[in-house]
Amino acid sequence: MTRIPGPHGIAALRAARSVLNEPMVSIEALANEYGRTFAIHLGLTAIVVVGDRELMKVVLTGPQDRYRWGPMFRMALGVFVGPTSMLVSDGDDHARRRSLVQPAFALRRLQAWRSLVLAEYDRMIDELPLDEVVDLAPRIQTAVRRIVVRVLFGEELDADDVGERLAPAAAYINRPFAKQPPHPFPWGARERARASRKSFDERLDQEITRRERTGIGDRDDVLDVLLAADELSHREVADQVVSLIGAGYDTTTATASWLVLRSAPHADVWERLRAEADRAGPDDLRPWADAVVHESLRIHPAGAHAPRAVAKSFDLGPYRVRRGTIIAWSPLLAGRDPASWPDPMRFDPTRHLNTDPPEYAWVPFGTGSRSCLGFGLARMNLTLLASRLAQRVDVQLTTEAVPRPVGTVTAHPEGGLPVIVSRRR
Secondary structure, X not given: OEOOOOOOHHHHHHHHHHHHHOHHHHHHHHHHHHOOEEEEEEOOEEEEEEOOHHHHHHHHHOOHHHEEOHHHHHHHHHHHHOOOOHHHOOHHHHHHHHHHXXXXXXXXXXXXXXXXXXXXXXXXXXXOOOOOEEEHHHHHHHHHHHHHHHHHHOOOOOHHHHHHHHHHHHHHHOOOHHHOOOOOOOOHHHHHHHHHHHHHHHHHHHHHHHHHHHOOOOOOOHHHHHHHHOOOOHHHHHHHHHHHHHXXXXXXXXXXXXXXXXXXXXXXXXXXXXXXHHHOOOOOOOHHHHHHHHHHHHHOOOOOOEEEEEOOOEEEOOEEEOOOOEEEEOHHHHHOOOOOOOOOOOOXXXXXXXXXXXXXXXXXXXXXXXXXXXXXXXXXXXXXHHHHHHHHEEEEEOXXXXXXXXXXXXXXXXOOOEEEEEEOO
């Protein structure tokens, strides 16, 4: 069969290091050189990155028992999400845990959370300094963290306390891989990350014990749903909750930053967001804001790729992918493919109005049994943020240059989101 194009030898070692440390930049550069599906050939194994949407369909819809997620994600995320997280689970363990968490994100709960989301964004906007440079990214992160913690725990846990406890662990997993070597020793950044997670677990265990003593089921938050199922151990509950926190506010904050960076310079986009928000009631759909979110996620997905280990050899179009290979489908390459998106780097939300994207050309949340469980909450967060910001304030960027994406798990704009906020004209 045809050999997958890509670097060998010393060039492959350099490419692997680059993909691990700067995935957004390096994956696109490698795709430009070798094609949208390429392999980094490392002796008897390889890292295969899939960006052609027809081949992505094979990866995403084929038998899922041909893959293993645990070996990959435990190395990258284990110190933060824990050993029983859905993200690092395979087979029956993954299916059981996902089935118990999924009901917590039912549509009726999403609708009930809208007023909370709007209230937190109003609080953030009320506290913004006007007519001076301010980094909007950490302020968005604070607002999103408060939303996510309220959704998970109601008013029982303080969002800022949760953020402080988990901050070292969350920062650690987004460092370049060369700076997070696994080790059991009680020192360094990895030990601070472990201590960070332990601190949060102690606080969560107190809350679980209190709820079990006083009664479960009257708050309708995610923690109550997990405890009411009565099929998860305290360790499993803690690991699922931390996974949801990480996925909930770090990826949403990164995406929100790119959304503002891309939409604010376009007066027509901002004015249309504003007009739609002025007409909309709290529960109304906002199709233009949703289109803006879709377009931002197309160009700037939270992650460049989603890796997994191949447990059973299989055919990927003209290629043979062997057992032991690391394979990763790339929403970044799919979203920037000129075959699917003419002039792909042009920001144009009208691409997403009254039409469906080409199949597998827009997959920032994945699909199937490994898709992001919180995608509905994330989309609602982003849609209402875009809508509320445009409705209430003018936002001016301090530079016209699109910043470099940084981060290994989630890609944030380098330098944050410095803007000048002024009252709506």
